[in-house]
Amino acid sequence: MQRSLESKNKKEAYAVFVEQGRISSWISTWIKENRSKRHFGHIHSCFRTSLNLEFEGQLIHLDGGRHGLCCFGICVEEAGMREILTVCRAGDLAVISNGTLLRIYGSGGLILLDLQGFDLVNLSIAGMLAGNSERSAAGQLQNLLEAEERSLTLGMERTPEFISCEGILTRGEIISSAVSYLYGRGQGLTPSGDDILVGYWSILQAFSGTQSPTAYRAAVRSRQLNEVMRLMSAETTDISKAYLSAAGAGYANEILLCMLRELRRAQPNAAKEYLSQLKSLGHTSGCDTIYGMYLGMKYMD
Numbered sequence: 001m002q003r004s005l006e007s008k009n010k011k012e013a014y015a016v017f018v019e020q021g022r023i024s025s026w027i028s029t030w031i032k033e034n035r036s037k038r039h040f041g042h043i044h045s046c047f048r049t050s051l052n053l054e055f056e057g058q059l060i061h062l063d064g065g066r067h068g069l070c071c072f073g074i075c076v077e078e079a080g081m082r083e084i085l086t087v088c089r090a091g092d093l094a095v096i097s098n099g100t101l102l103r104i105y106g107s108g109g110l111i112l113l114d115l116q117g118f119d120l121v122n123l124s125i126a127g128m129l130a131g132n133s134e135r136s137a138a139g140q141l142q143n144l145l146e147a148e149e150r151s152l153t154l155g156m157e158r159t160p161e162f163i164s165c166e167g168i169l170t171r172g173e174i175i176s177s178a179v180s181y182l183y184g185r186g187q188g189l190t191p192s193g194d195d196i197l198v199g200y201w202s203i204l205q206a207f208s209g210t211q212s213p214t215a216y217r218a219a220v221r222s223r224q225l226n227e228v229m230r231l232m233s234a235e236t237t238d239i240s241k242a243y244l245s246a247a248g249a250g251y252a253n254e255i256l257l258c259m260l261r262e263l264r265r266a267q268p269n270a271a272k273e274y275l276s277q278l279k280s281l282g283h284t285s286g287c288d289t290i291y292g293m294y295l296g297m298k299y300m301d
Contacts, residue, residue: 015109016083021076022069023115025122026251027060031115035099043092043104044238049081052239053094053104059242067281068254071123071246074102074113084111125202126250127209128260130218137263138207142301144268144275145294152291155192155284156185169200170298175221179228184236192288194240199292200299201225201247206260207300208250218300222248255281256289 031039041055050063058072062084065075076084087108094104104111129138156162161181168178179197186192204225207218226248246252259274279286 013110014112015087015106016080016111017114018076018080018084018112019114019117021074021080021113021115021118022065022121023074023118024069024071024251025120025124026246026249027072027074028115028120030058031096032099039096041094041096043088043090043094046085046088046090049078049085051085051088053102054238055094055096059238061242067277068258069121069123071251071253072242074115074118076113087111121254123251123254123257125206125252125257125260127206127215128257128264129203129206130208130210130215131212136266137260138297138300140263140266140268140271141260141293142297144263144272145290145297148275148279148290149294152279152287153284154291155187155195155288166295169295172221172299175224176228179225179232180234183229183232184234184240186288188283188285189237190240190243190282190285191236192284194236194244195285195288196292196295197225198243198247199289199294200296201244201292202252202256202289203293203296203300205247205250205252214300221299253278 039055041053044052044054044059049066050061053060053062061070061073062081063070063073063075064078064081066078069075084104084106087106088104088111089107092104092106094102096102100114100116102113102115104113129141165178165181167173168175182193182197184191184193186194201222204218204222208215208222209219229244229248255274255278259271259278262268262271262274275290279290281289
């Protein structure tokens with residue numbers, strides 16, 4: 001009874017109080033690794049159904065989970081998310097303390113997310129297509145991507161330079177020139193070139209993780225890509241940087257993870273449904289990501 005009263009009093013102190021939801025394993029790990037100190041940040045950007053928080057360069061995407069959990073995200077019920085958005089503005093202060101409490105000092109009231117009760121969702125795709133047991137899944141994925149490739153609406157024109165990049169990504173050539181061309185190229189919150197690189201990198205990560213020649217080849221290529229990214233001097237959006245960082249660490253959005261999981265379960269029709277969901281994201285972001293995956297599969301073939 002005492003605990004119930006304490007919980008009620010705590011709720012009444014906030015404009016929005018959330019104690020249930022889902023959190024990406026990548027973000028949960030980042031928070032726990034830095035739990036010894038308070039992290040001060042702010043609302044980076046607000047959208048119609050979501051927002052991004054920024055803490056010392058690390059973005060955290062907060063939404064209602066309609067499109068699955070973001071690889072660097074936290075999701076709450078859609079009704080709670082609508083309440084949060086009514087009292088928040090870009091630039092509002094945010095604080096993470098004790099590795100469990102996320103406070104947002106919204107322009108219209110104080111918000112608390114008590115992350116202790118949130119479900120942890122593992123969004124690692126590392127090694128999901130590696131090894132003999134996953135050969136069938138990889139073959140099914142290749143078939144799905146090849147069937148979709150011609151219908152994709154990309155955010156970039158297939159210029160001679162772009163076609164040259166395709167060749168570099170699908171062969172064992174030095175990758176730096178392709179990355180230099182694609183990185184930050186295109187319009188929107190996540191430029192098309194970055195989305196292609198995210199999809200490509202996700203495939204490399206999915207094949208990494210065992211001692212097989214295929215997995216070794218994927219791991220070497222992934223390390224090359226990571227090194228080139230680390231040295232990039234060109235600019236892109238903060239949101240793109242967050243997705244690229246997650247891909248480099250072996251994490252992907254829940255939709256992509258679920259698609260690979262269904263392929264491992266030999267359920268290609270279910271996987272195709274997730275692929276359709278991925279395809280519909282953003283103006284061309286989903287299509288660009290799928291195309292990057294297609295190029296990754298051609299490299300691994």
